[in-house]
Amino acid sequence: MWLGGATMLLGLVLVAGWAVLGHYRRELAAVQDELERYEDAAPVVRAFYASDAVVCGDRICSNEDPQGQHAGEKRQYRQARPRP
Structure with missing residues (x-):
């Protein structure tokens, strides 16, 4: 037991x-x-x-670099400037 x-x-x-x-x-x-x-x-x-970017409401706003790289399928995006 x-x-x-x-x-x-x-x-x-x-x-x-x-x-x-x-x-x-x-x-x-x-x-x-x-x-x-x-x-x-x-x-x-x-x-x-x-990047020199901030949040604008529900989006991101950036200070674009005119000499920056392009990205995307149609190259519609441009690189942001570096943050100072």
Whole structure:
């Protein structure tokens, strides 16, 4: 009887431990995804702060460099001047 109770208790502890481990694995995966999004956004933020640009309402306004590079499929975008 004692052996049966100890075996049941050990089984319960193992099941609970497996459930907790699964929960933390899912949490870790979610945090890793969020970190990857932040790492992808970092170059954009660095480029914004290096450019002479400001947020105008819900858009970005920039001081364009007439000698700057063109970008886009139709070369419709122009590089902003560096921030002074």
